[in-house]
Amino acid sequence: MDLGLSGKIALVTGAGQGVGRAIARTLAGEGAKIAVNDLVGERAAQVAAEIAASGGDARAVPCDVTDLAAVRQMVTEIEREWGRIDILVNNAGVLPERRSGEIGIPAFVGSDPRHWQKFVDLNFFGVLNCVEAVGKGMLARRGGRIVTIVSDAGRVGEARLAVYSGAKAAAIGFTKALAKELGKSRINVNCVSLSAVAHEAPMADFLRLDATPENNETLGKVLRQYPIGEGLGRLTHPQDAADAVAFLASARAEYITGQTLSVNGGYAMP
Numbered sequence: 001m002d003l004g005l006s007g008k009i010a011l012v013t014g015a016g017q018g019v020g021r022a023i024a025r026t027l028a029g030e031g032a033k034i035a036v037n038d039l040v041g042e043r044a045a046q047v048a049a050e051i052a053a054s055g056g057d058a059r060a061v062p063c064d065v066t067d068l069a070a071v072r073q074m075v076t077e078i079e080r081e082w083g084r085i086d087i088l089v090n091n092a093g094v095l096p097e098r099r100s101g102e103i104g105i106p107a108f109v110g111s112d113p114r115h116w117q118k119f120v121d122l123n124f125f126g127v128l129n130c131v132e133a134v135g136k137g138m139l140a141r142r143g144g145r146i147v148t149i150v151s152d153a154g155r156v157g158e159a160r161l162a163v164y165s166g167a168k169a170a171a172i173g174f175t176k177a178l179a180k181e182l183g184k185s186r187i188n189v190n191c192v193s194l195s196a197v198a199h200e201a202p203m204a205d206f207l208r209l210d211a212t213p214e215n216n217e218t219l220g221k222v223l224r225q226y227p228i229g230e231g232l233g234r235l236t237h238p239q240d241a242a243d244a245v246a247f248l249a250s251a252r253a254e255y256i257t258g259q260t261l262s263v264n265g266g267y268a269m270p
């Protein structure tokens with residue numbers, strides 16, 4: 001199936017590793033040119049180099065997406081070089097730490113407000129910043145695709161992930177409103193929602209794997225808290241997310257907007 005992505009210009013945030021890296025590589029494989037954003041410049045450069053080595057076209061555009069001035073500067077540079085941005089993937093997000101088998105930050109009541117700020121800044125304001133900066137060009141050209149990576153925590157709520165859940169839920173509400181605001185300009189705005197993802201980071205101790213509860217005690221604890229043994233019975237792979245993003249960014253999803261597509265193996269069902 002031709003996704004119609006050849007020659008499109010895509011900006012993927014937080015694409016230096018994990019889910020974002022898979023999204024960048026997948027869109028590149030479909031023929032899109034990729035602006036690889038990450039806070040960590042070396043990571044962005046590495047992924048851009050991987051894409052180039054596979055015959056794709058990519059450039060690293062490191063910046064902190066919580067800094068609106070820096071985001072505007074990044075978007076200006078991409079548009080100067082490539083003329084436009086057709087696809088924005090808001091992937092950069094901060095995850096709760098999962099140390100010693102314990103999921104999440106401390107219970108909300110009594111937790112440190114600096115912690116709340118971090119989750120809201122990246123998972124919500126980072127999205128606002130990128131949409132505002134990229135949206136101007138999309139409106140002027142009357143077309144574009146915006147896909148934001150959220151979490152099932154934002155759909156069904158996760159105990160001990162209260163602020164993360166709230167920030168992701170905010171991104172989902174924002175997406176719906178924006179879909180109504182931008183629809184007449186042929187800009188589609190959607191979310192892809194993930195459950196626990198198995199990739200190299202940040203859960204390196206126990207997620208280098210096709211998870212089974214037997215792998216180790218830590219993983220067992222995680223899986224008992226996340227009932228991932230239900231449904232399709234494995235953790236999400238970055239490629240699962242990337243395939244969904246490629247579809248929503250593609251010509252095949254022209255009539256889909258304001259939606260949240262859950263890629264979770266059946267973990268939570270709306």
Ligand SMILES: NC(=O)c1ccc[n+]([C@@H]2O[C@H](COP(=O)([O-])OP(=O)(O)OC[C@H]3O[C@@H](n4cnc5c(N)ncnc54)[C@H](O)[C@@H]3O)[C@@H](O)[C@H]2O)c1
Nearest residue numbers: 014016018019038039064065091092093151194195196197
């Ligand atoms: N991993 C999971 O289990 C999981 C589950 C549900 C949803 N998600 C969501 O998927 C997305 C990607 O998750 P991941 O597991 O690949 O994360 P990750 O932590 O492995 O990678 C995130 C990348 O974003 C970059 N980044 C961090 N702050 C940034 C900033 N201010 N500006 C630009 N880049 C920044 C990091 O350097 C890193 O390379 C996030 O939005 C996350 O909330 C992840």
